[in-house]
Amino acid sequence: MPITTLGIDADDTLWQNEDHYHLTTKAFVGLLEPWVDEDTINGALLETERRNLAVFGYGAKGFTLSMIETALAVTDHRIDGAHVERIIDLGKQLLSHPVELLDGVASTLPGLAARYRLVLITKGDLFHQESKVAASGLAEQFDHVEIVAEKDEPTYRRVLDRLGVDAGEFCMVGNSVRSDVNPVLEIGGYGIHVPYHVTWELERAPSKHGHPRMAEVSAFAEIPGAVDRLAERQAA
Ligand SMILES: [Mg+2]
Known part of the structure; x- marks a missing residue:
């Protein structure tokens, strides 16, 4: 046949797709560095994504929610609203980058x-x-x-x-x-x-x-x- x-x-x-996620993750790590080190953030984000796949499915919106959830967890809920807003903006940029x-x-x-x-x-x-x-x-x-x-x-x-x-x-x-x-x-x-x-x-x-x-x-x-x-x- x-x-x-x-x-x-x-x-x-x-x-291109994964490169945008890498840049977004880098910016996310930069936002949280006052609280936690890069390795801890990356490990926690990956675990949150893995756990959330069955709930959110694949894609940038689920990834944005996973970033917020990770930020709350690794900062012990000390992250402020302004930082959460910047994480939401990172997600919006990920959804609107040119193809x-x-x-x-x-x-x-x-x-x-x-x-x-x-x-x-x-x-x-x-x-x-x-x-x-x-x-x-x-x-x-x-x-x-x-x-x-x-x-x-x-x-x-x-x-x-x-x-x-x-x-x-x-x-x-x-x-x-x-x-x-x-x-x-x-x-x-x-x-x-x-x-x-x-x-x-x-x-x-x-x-x-x-x-x-x-x-x-x-x-x-x-x-x-x-x-x-x-x-x-x-x-x-
Ligand atoms: Mg592919």
Whole structure:
């Protein structure tokens, strides 16, 4: 069965995302340094995020609430209203930064769109992700946009069912082995990993290097060649 449909992740695959979170976290640490040291803040923030994922889901709004919760905890509720306001402002900046496409995306997508059905699959805040898709100028390259709560095997099965696409003709492209590659390999699809220079701690997972239906590329422009190689390997 030939590969007919490409799923493409958005954050840190099409455009920058994690860098903004890093800068926001740095500013957050700076705000709390009168009370606590950087390592304590980073550790507490990560634990709060991990705990809150099941309540808030992914995205910048949940992250903002987790920053506030962390600030209250690590300062023993001594943080004042002015500082809480600055944390809320950090969250608003995170929600409104311009969309910066990664290298090779704008030049490579039209060629992929001509050969495959393209589906953008991303998780996070619905409103924020819709805004980013609109601001990116890439929406018309995609046949479908799917904004999901989690990128796991049941989600991919559901999306493919709805599109009427068999897992064996589907290849997912993204920067996260945990969310973009591994679950798709598990259901019988193909995966292309395009690593980004930073990975969110909660997104780390072991890579299935050497899996026959997986490829790794170092830049978005290498994706067309990688899909061809996966298809040739399948045919052989
Ligand atoms: Mg991503």
